[in-house]
Amino acid sequence: MTTRRAATPRVTLVDVAKLATVDKAIVSRVINEDPALVIRQETRDRVIDAIRTLGYRPNIAARSLRTAKAGTLGLVIPDFANPVYAEIITGAESAALDRGHVLVTGSTSGSRNGMDRYLELLGQGRVDGLLLAGPTSAREHQKLQSLGLPWMMVNRRDTGDHHRYVILDDAHAAKLAVEHLLSLGHRRIGHVAGPTGADTAKRRAAGYRQAMKTAGITVRPADVARGDYTSGGGAEAMGSLLANAEKSGTPTAVFVANVAMAVGVLDTLRRAGLRVPADVSVVAVHDLPLAEHLNPPLTTVRMPLQQLGGRAVELLLSRAPEEQVTEVVSTATELVLRESTAPPRI
Amino acid sequence: MTTRRAATPRVTLVDVAKLATVDKAIVSRVINEDPALVIRQETRDRVIDAIRTLGYRPNIAARSLRTAKAGTLGLVIPDFANPVYAEIITGAESAALDRGHVLVTGSTSGSRNGMDRYLELLGQGRVDGLLLAGPTSAREHQKLQSLGLPWMMVNRRDTGDHHRYVILDDAHAAKLAVEHLLSLGHRRIGHVAGPTGADTAKRRAAGYRQAMKTAGITVRPADVARGDYTSGGGAEAMGSLLANAEKSGTPTAVFVANVAMAVGVLDTLRRAGLRVPADVSVVAVHDLPLAEHLNPPLTTVRMPLQQLGGRAVELLLSRAPEEQVTEVVSTATELVLRESTAPPRI
DNA sequence: ATCGGTCGTTCAATCGTTTGACCGACAGTA
DNA sequence: TACTGTCGGTCAAACGATTGAACGACCGAT
Incomplete structure (x- = not known):
């Protein structure tokens, strides 16, 4: 039997606060583990219980609005069908997840000016930073710069004066x-x-x-x-x-x-x-x-394509936007012997 | 010479409104092309000019908060390295873009309970709907249901009583x-x-x-x-x-x-x-x-894997969440003759 | 001269969180 | 007794956009 879902009236901070008989500020601080918060264990438990029984989930939009952080990273690649990028995505996604971020991956192959469309869509506070794998033009660098977002290149060394990239050896x-x-x-x-x-x-x-x-x-x-x-x-x-x-x-x-x-x-x-x-x-x-x-x-x-993607995310999140970041990921670069090579005849 | 970007104080609706000497409500309605808005052409031009000169971009978080829409769709696949999913993603991404939405694609292959992590992350108002390609369990269906999000299966026909899927022939x-x-x-x-x-x-x-x-x-x-x-x-x-x-x-x-x-x-x-x-x-x-x-x-x-992905997005966006949707995409299903088939010997 | 009806625009509430400032109670100290 | 701290919280102002409601000005009709 399925529970028929009435249009759920979202449960908010105040609902939780009411149930726990505290102020919503407390609830917020409990959730975000504010170190400055001093509170009786008993109260804390009441809050946590209330969150659980109501099945409360913070509203991302409200949080983003307040904190000016989206909790999202963008990755732009040329083409999903290319397995090289699949590896990079996999590494980047996993690293992003580990840091509590969601990864939006977009390909530029779809439309004529795919990159422009993405810069347009992502440059509105939708993402906290941008990773560019694949080729980019000087004009795009301009646009990127004007978005005021931290960004870096992955597996590409940019030609301009924006020295932020991770590449392989x-x-x-x-x-x-x-x-x-x-x-x-x-x-x-x-x-x-x-x-x-x-x-x-x-x-x-x-x-x-x-x-x-x-x-x-x-x-x-x-x-x-x-x-x-x-x-x-x-x-x-x-x-x-x-x-x-x-x-x-x-x-x-x-x-x-x-x-x-x-x-x-x-x-x-x-x-x-x-x-x-x-x-x-x-x-x-x-x-x-x-x-x-x-x-x-x-x-x-x-x-190490996955590491490349992962490292890119780490650097994007940890380094100041204006800081230069140029790194070469060279772990586990090694020959894999199979059957397509042999000594020459004679 | 690079323009050094001072920490840009975001330009907001009111900035635009001030420059155009109108109320921010006007600006908002102009941007969203509110059909109920009656306004002199001259005023409209003033607003548009102001938007352009300031380089104004609406803040997504604020908009999402107010409208309770994220403008984002989620697609969960098992693995980026599988080219079948690459095709589906490509189709879905393009369709989403055409409808002004961004697509968040996540793979469950990364961690043991990748699906759970994604349901957790995306089920907070981060996405307006969810597409599931690849296998899912009954428990996951439960969880999905409890998120109160519209969702459907792609290239999989679910076994439960949630009849929303697009498959191929x-x-x-x-x-x-x-x-x-x-x-x-x-x-x-x-x-x-x-x-x-x-x-x-x-x-x-x-x-x-x-x-x-x-x-x-x-x-x-x-x-x-x-x-x-x-x-x-x-x-x-x-x-x-x-x-x-x-x-x-x-x-x-x-x-x-x-x-x-x-x-x-x-x-x-x-x-x-x-x-x-x-x-x-x-x-x-x-x-x-x-x-x-x-x-x-x-x-x-x-x-037609790309069509499959595209159609899934269309249906997810156009159909009411409780409506049953079961469609078979069968355009262009055809034999591609190459060299691996020939008449049997004798 | 008054009334009603557009036209063009402004007002202000609202979405749900975060966070700096503030406050009452109580304990310890001088 | 008065004062100073800590403890354990509460208050309310943001964040930036959307949107129903209201409002003044002007016009034509009565």
């Missing part, structure tokens, strides 16, 4: 990947890089070049191609690498800047009749669940 | 898949089903049986195995299908209840030395971007 990840290939005996190692706009791509490319240089190997321009971080882009980029190779031979291994592109790379290689890892070894950045089930299972570099 | 999707296999000439068609708890799994299994029956084929119990909608579960289920087959021969085709499990199924087949589609054809439900890049590219049945 992309260069190190790239180095791990390339050194793995080197240690297997590869000398001719190609790179499917990310888009020019993404600074993560720059750092991974830099790590790749660095590792190659350290090994005393010159990188041929023809062995580096650029994709847009999607599997389609990866497929294309690998295609152009193979095309370039017609005259000068094929790399025996490829370091791919992210897993999504690696999926396309595997595709292209298969269609070209090249076996992985027998003919070409492939290693990519980001150890997403998917990697394990590709054909062949993909060797990757695990990045 | 799972039986039809299954039929499309199986009929495709039948038309290729397969007679022995296995099924990797979803978990008993999920009613989507039940409907897909029912559709499978229905289609088989219509074709006059008896389904052997050994040809149906159950997985938990993850790729690991799919791999296992396919394993047991192969084990069962030792005595009675292998199915020439498998209908898999979702893409995640199909990934595992392909894995198991590959390890068993069976080629897809030469030895076994595979077709799965849900046409996620991933499907295109599996090896081989997977034939699927596309389901």
